Amino acid sequence: MTASILDFRDVRLAYGDQLVLGGLSFSMAPGEILCLVGPSGCGKTTALRVAAGLVAPTSGEASFAGAPIKGPRRDVAVVFQDYAKALLPWRTAAGNVSLALEAIGCPRRERPGRIAALLDRVGLNGQDQKFPGQMSGGMQQRLQIARCLAQGPAALMMDEPFGALDAMTRQDLQDQMLEIARATGATILFVTHDLEEAIYLGDRVIGLKPHPGRIGVEIKVDLPRPRDQVATRESPAFLALRRQLYDFIHGAEGKAK
Amino acid sequence: MKGLVLPALLIALAEVGARLHGPSDVIAPPSQVIVAFGEAIRNGSLMLATRDTLIAAFGGLTVGAIIGLALGVALGLSRTLDRVLELPVEVLRPIPSVAVIPVALIVLGFGYGLEIAIVAFACVWPMLIFARAAVAGVEPRLLEVARALKLSPWATVAKIVAPAALPRIFVAFRLAAGVALIVAVTVEIAVNPQGLGAALMTYGQALRPDLTLAFLVWVGIVGFALNQGLLLAEARLFGGRG
Numbered sequence: 001m002t003a004s005i006l007d008f009r010d011v012r013l014a015y016g017d018q019l020v021l022g023g024l025s026f027s028m029a030p031g032e033i034l035c036l037v038g039p040s041g042c043g044k045t046t047a048l049r050v051a052a053g054l055v056a057p058t059s060g061e062a063s064f065a066g067a068p069i070k071g072p073r074r075d076v077a078v079v080f081q082d083y084a085k086a087l088l089p090w091r092t093a094a095g096n097v098s099l100a101l102e103a104i105g106c107p108r109r110e111r112p113g114r115i116a117a118l119l120d121r122v123g124l125n126g127q128d129q130k131f132p133g134q135m136s137g138g139m140q141q142r143l144q145i146a147r148c149l150a151q152g153p154a155a156l157m158m159d160e161p162f163g164a165l166d167a168m169t170r171q172d173l174q175d176q177m178l179e180i181a182r183a184t185g186a187t188i189l190f191v192t193h194d195l196e197e198a199i200y201l202g203d204r205v206i207g208l209k210p211h212p213g214r215i216g217v218e219i220k221v222d223l224p225r226p227r228d229q230v231a232t233r234e235s236p237a238f239l240a241l242r243r244q245l246y247d248f249i250h251g252a253e254g255k256a257k
Numbered sequence: 258m259k260g261l262v263l264p265a266l267l268i269a270l271a272e273v274g275a276r277l278h279g280p281s282d283v284i285a286p287p288s289q290v291i292v293a294f295g296e297a298i299r300n301g302s303l304m305l306a307t308r309d310t311l312i313a314a315f316g317g318l319t320v321g322a323i324i325g326l327a328l329g330v331a332l333g334l335s336r337t338l339d340r341v342l343e344l345p346v347e348v349l350r351p352i353p354s355v356a357v358i359p360v361a362l363i364v365l366g367f368g369y370g371l372e373i374a375i376v377a378f379a380c381v382w383p384m385l386i387f388a389r390a391a392v393a394g395v396e397p398r399l400l401e402v403a404r405a406l407k408l409s410p411w412a413t414v415a416k417i418v419a420p421a422a423l424p425r426i427f428v429a430f431r432l433a434a435g436v437a438l439i440v441a442v443t444v445e446i447a448v449n450p451q452g453l454g455a456a457l458m459t460y461g462q463a464l465r466p467d468l469t470l471a472f473l474v475w476v477g478i479v480g481f482a483l484n485q486g487l488l489l490a491e492a493r494l495f496g497g498r499g
Contacts, residue, residue, distance in 0.1 A: 054401065071407075078405045085398040090420050099416065103406035151406070 003066075005030045005155065005187050006051055011060035012212075013046060020046050022212030023060065030154075033181060033188045035198035035205045039249060043213025044191045045159055051189055052078045052157040065154070074104055077148035079158040083141040087132040093119060093143050094128035100150035118146040121183075123176060138169035142176075149180065155187040163192065171229050174201060178227065195245045199238060200227060207248050217248045285467035290474065293467035302456065303475065310441050310452035311479075313369055317376020318437040322430055325381040329388025329426075334418070339389070346385065354379035354440050358448055368451070372444045379440040380433040387429030391422035424495040431487040438480050453479075 004027035013021040021043045028034050036044040049055045050062050053072040062069045064076065072078075077100075080086040087096050097115045106114065119128055122142040132140050141161060148156060158177075162170040178201065181188055192198050198205045202221050209216035219241060223232055232238055268287045275286035285293070297303035332339040332346075354375050365371045395418050403413040445454025453476050460468040 052405065054404065072405045074407055078401075080398060080401070082398060085396050086402050088399065088417070088420070099402075100406055102416070103408055103412075 003030075004028055005065055006189065007061070007063045008047070008051075009061045009063075011047070011050060011057045011062050013043070013050065013055065014058045019212035021050070021057070022214045024213065024215060025060075026206060026215065026218075028187055028189065030187055031181075031185045033178075033190060033201055033203045035190045035192060035202035036208060037192055037195055037198045037205060037245065037249065038208030038213070038216070039210050040193070041210040041213075042208035043210070044208050046213065047208075048078075048157050048159050048189055048191045052076055054078070074151050075154040077151045077153035077156050079141075079144055079148050079156060079161045081160040081163055083137065083144045083161075083164075084132065086144055087140060087147075089132055092129050092131055093124060093135070093146075096132065096143055097147050097150050100147045104151055106150075114150065118150050119143075121149065121180065122146045136169075138165055138173060141165065141173060145177070145180070149184070153186060155189065158188060158190045160191055160193065162197070163194070170197075175229065177201070178225070182225070195249065196233065196242060199223070199241045199245065200229075200232060205241075205245060207245060217245070219244060281466065282464040283466055285470055289467040290470045293465070294471040294475070297468060297471055303472070306451070306453045306456040306472070307475070307479065309369075310438070310445065310454065313372035313444075313449075313452060314376055314434075314437040314441040316369065316373040317441065318380050318434055320373060321377035321380025321437070322384050322433055324377065325384025325429075325433070326388050326426065328381070329385040330392050330414075330418075330422075332385070333389040333392025333422075334414075350382050350386075355443055355447060358444060362448060367449055372441055372449050372452075375444050376437050376440045379436050383433045383436060384426075384429050387432075388422065388426050391425035391429075392418055394425075395421040424491075427491055427495065431484065431491065434483055434487055435480065438476075438483060442476060 006028040008024045008026050011021055011024045012019065024043075024047055026034075036047060038044050046055065050057050051064070051069070053064075053069045053076065056069075064073065088099065091099065094112075094115045097118050098111055101111050101114060115128065116125075119125055122145050124139060124142050124146065127135070127139065130139075132143065135143065145161070161177075162173050165173065174197065177188075180186070188201075190198070190201055199219075199221055205219045205221060206215055207217040207219070208214065221241060223235065223237055223241075272286045272288060275281070275284055275289075278284070294303070328342075332342060357375050357378050358371075361371050361374050365374055399417050399421060400413070403417050408416065441452065442454040442457075445452040446458050447454075449455065453472055457469055457472050457476075460472065
């Protein structure tokens with residue numbers, strides 16, 4: 001077994017007397033795509049925020065690359081769901097990518113070339129002078145991903161990144177994300193409430209149960225890569241996994257009530 | 258152009274009315290006001306008074322805006338500081354700036370210092386309140402982005418907080434500039450023997466309605482020009498934002 005890059009050991013998190021995470025344990029191999037799914041209140045976003053170093057667990061241990069997570073790290077990038085709020089409206093697309101390059105101390109003269117390459121990678125070539133307000137939702141999310149890639153991250157924490165997009169745009173971005181994952185070898189923790197999306201993207205899917213959040217089911221996704229929006233989604237293996245996950249989630253929701 | 262119809266009509270009416278009324282110590286027809294205006298320009302009294310008032314207004318605005326901005330940004334960033342200073346701010350803020358005149362007069366005597374101090378006192382509050390709200394209102398997600406990128410506190414203020422808050426802070430500056438002119442003229446009318454306010458008082462008491470009205474119209478023009486200039490600057494600086 002390879003050394004894991006992200007490790008959760010009995011991670012608990014409480015806000016006041018409300019327990020949000022009730023002891024999560026899992027680990028991720030480098031380059032793995034792990035999807036967290038579950039009903040609202042299952043703590044999937046909170047788990048991602050712990051992994052990103054944005055909140056500290058109340059007890060238990062979360063570690064990244066062998067070291068306890070003490071706060072955000074530049075080699076862990078966070079893609080937020082609300083892309084419109086996560087971009088600087090007064091900076092152009094190029095300027096928004098530049099923010100991350102400035103943060104990592106990239107020399108000024110190297111920035112234009114890297115910005116162009118990053119925008120190209122997410123399919124925003126030629127859009128560098130547009131402001132976020134002039135872009136569609138899909139383009140804004142692409143821009144946020146470009147900014148995250150500018151950090152040169154070893155891992156991407158993606159919090160329902162495509163949840164607010166229309167179906168077509170969402171599928172485009174899913175495929176682009178898989179391509180980026182393949183090309184960069186980045187480890188990806190992906191939070192979603194869309195079961196099909198989780199299976200389509202993931203090497204593994206963890207289904208969480210709510211109140212408090214804990215692991216309910218863990219499914220290994222053995223579908224071949226590269227995946228295809230039509231062929232993969234209609235393969236019997238995909239449908240069987242979807243059924244398994246669906247039964248779990250709805251079972252959990254039924255019991256929660 | 259339509260906006261000019263009513264003023265032109267009123268001026269014409271004032272002209273006719275004043276002329277029918279005959280010579281007066283309290284009102285003057287617009288034509289005589291224009292003549293008096295030319296006289297005030299020629300003898301230099303208008304420019305001298307304008308200079309004195311603007312020095313005091315801008316001096317006070319600068320001092321007040323810097324203090325208000327610094328306090329507002331600090332209070333917007335720190336909840337603790339905000340709570341500690343909430344009571345002093347809420348007690349001092351409602352004091353009318355004119356009410357500070359007697360104290361300032363004892364401490365500073367007549368002159369620029371007095372006027373600048375009172376204008377500054379009046380300008381601190383709009384800057385403080387707006388800057389605090391603007392900084393506290395910066396999108397929390399952007400601050401989280403700054404955390405995720407591990408920006409230093411200084412870089413966070415320079416790259417995120419300041420640009421996000423700047424448009425609203427500039428609006429506050431524009432309002433404070435209007436307040437500065439009003440308060441400067443008020444202080445001159447009340448006590449300080451210089452500037453446009455003092456000229457208004459002097460000519461009023463000298464029974465020169467033509468000069469009094471000329472200066473009054475001029476105060477309006479200066480205030481209008483100031484606001485238009487700042488509006489233009491605002492549009493140039495922040496107009497392109499989506």
